Amino acid sequence: MTVTDQIVEPRSAVDEDAFAVPDRRFKENSLRLLGPHVWVQTQRLLIGLIRDPMTFVFGLALPIFFLVVMNIVLGDAIRALTGHSALYGSVPLVTLIGAMNGASVGILGIVTEHTNGLLARLWVVPVHRASGLIARIISDAVRVMLNSFVLLCVGLLLGLRLEQGLLAGLLWLCVPALFGMAFATMALTIAVYWPNPTLVEAITLVSAVLLFFCTGFVPLDQYPKWIQPVVEHQPLSYATEAMRGLTLGGPVLEPLTGTLVWSAGIFIVCAIPMVIGYRKASMRG
Incomplete structure (x- = not known):
């Protein structure tokens, strides 16, 4: 038998074994694929956050600096006024502000991805449509949890104590995560309709206003009576x-309920506009 008698099968010049074969058993929007796709997208976003120095600056460096300054400037005055350390209010307040300012990193990320066309490219690949949005919210929650843990440790070094026990301390970490996810949802909704870096300055301005009109800054009775209802019922105060209450003691159910109501309200109001805006931003490229 000669060589010409043999059947030679045509082969591609590219090694087909070098590429993963996509699983075609399920449609790209199947619920069975949502979990794995969210996991992959979350990993991508977390790696991006770790490599971005602004994550450290906005999420940890500035909040730690501000916490130390507040403790030096207002610590003795608030202790004399309330009878307990100012850290029980300033540490939660700074942690929440860090969660809000850290959302600006996610905004810059989605603005950059929209500008360079990455959103459009992800829209045409076989991934679950909802995985991108869900992954962004989850990655932001992870970021807030880690930052909150570090800030809590800094507070403990400065003199904060978990008077209500370790379990209450773990629940303490969940509050900024919930609040941060809600705020990130609102910021993401605005960003998909207005992909402009100046949105970061707007977030900084909003967080500054909420900071100075919050019960974590000074006690409620120190504000003028006409503005006390606004200060008492704004989300940062709750x-x-x-x-x-989870550290020092005191009311927990009412302010925690207020936080849940505010967070749920933000999610409900922003959910549909966020999905529609994200879809349009991805399809525009």
Whole structure:
């Protein structure tokens, strides 16, 4: 038998074994694929956050600096006024502000991905449509949890104590994560309709206003009576009071309920506009 008698099968010049074969058993929007796709996208976003120096600056460096300054400047005055350390209010407040300012990193990320066309490229590959949005919210929650843990450790070094036990301390970490996810949802909703870096300055301005009109900054009775209802019922005050109660003691159920109501309200209001805006931003490229 000669060589010409043999059947030679045509082969591609590219090694087909070098590429993963996609699983075609399920459609790209199947619920069975949502979990794995969210996991992959979350890993991608977390790696990006770790490599971005602004994550450290906005999420940890500035909050730690601000916490130390607040403790030096206002610590003795608030202790004399309230009878306990100012750290029980300032540590929760700074942790929540860090969660809000850290959301600006995610905004810059989605603005960059929209500008360079990555959102459009991800839209045409076989991945679950909802995985991108869900992964962004989850990655932000992970970021807030880690930052909150570090800030809690800094507070403990400065003199904060978990008077209500370790379990309450673990629940303390969940409050900024919940609040941060809600705020990230709102910021992401605005970003998909207005992909502009100046949105970061707007977030900084909002967080500054909430900071100075919050019960974590000074006690409620120190504000003028006409503005006390606004200060008492704004979301940052609810979250701060819940976290104060979980460490120092005091009311927890009412402020925690207020935090849940605010967070759920933000999710409900922003969910549909966020999905529609994300879809349009991805399809525009």
